[in-house]
Amino acid sequence: MEQFFFSNWTSIARTLVIGMAAYAGLIVLLRLSGKRTLTKMNAFDLIVTVALGSTLATVLLNKSVPLADGLTAFALLIFLQYALTWLSVRSKTVSKLIKSEPTLLVYQGAFLSAALKAERVTEAEILAGLREQGVASLADAAAVVLETGGDLSILKNTSDGPQSVLQDVPLKQK
Structure with a gap:
């Protein structure tokens, strides 16, 4: 029953260190990608936001996922969001595919x-x-x-x- 509430201090230290590093990495990547990455959300933006949150949780709590893998996943999701929004600004076809109309x-x-x-x-x-x-x-x-x-x-x-x-x-x- 003791394992249910507490496993060891190493696990808690890992969560704290990886959590701070992953959070800092996510903030840096979001700042580099620009204001548009997490603007008022349409369905596509919501999916990316949920995926980022899920990735952060996985990096924090799954000991088999290294920080570098998590940061790579963050970078990939943010890059895909950036690329798709870049394309949607330049192509009406892409814009209509990912955004609804008022x-x-x-x-x-x-x-x-x-x-x-x-x-x-x-x-x-x-x-x-x-x-x-x-x-x-x-x-x-x-x-x-x-x-x-x-x-x-x-x-x-x-x-x-x-x-x-x-x-x-x-x-x-x-």
Whole structure:
């Protein structure tokens, strides 16, 4: 039963040393790769983030995985993330493969029912988002957009209208 709670001090020392070194290595690699590596997450970014966390846990707790192997895995994941985002900025085809497009959920004060169903968003969630932004009425919403990261963008009615910022959002009617 003693092994269940404590094996030996060497194991704890290894976890501390490898943990600090792996964490420092991960920080350095993330800083070298730039701000885009862990930005607001789309599905692809989430996968990379989870993979980095899993790799860190494996390096920390699995004595058969050397620190150098863990750092190599970090570097590989970050390089792949960097390469794919680099390609997505330069190729619309690659960008469409890895990123979703924003979806219009409310337009000119009216719910777009088909879009709400397709994106699995309820009218109550939209109304809550409107309240959070201080919009008192659905009629005061020029548009509500479900962004690629899952956030709702609320555009209030103005004299100029919402068209300028909606140029990349496909308009799909009810």
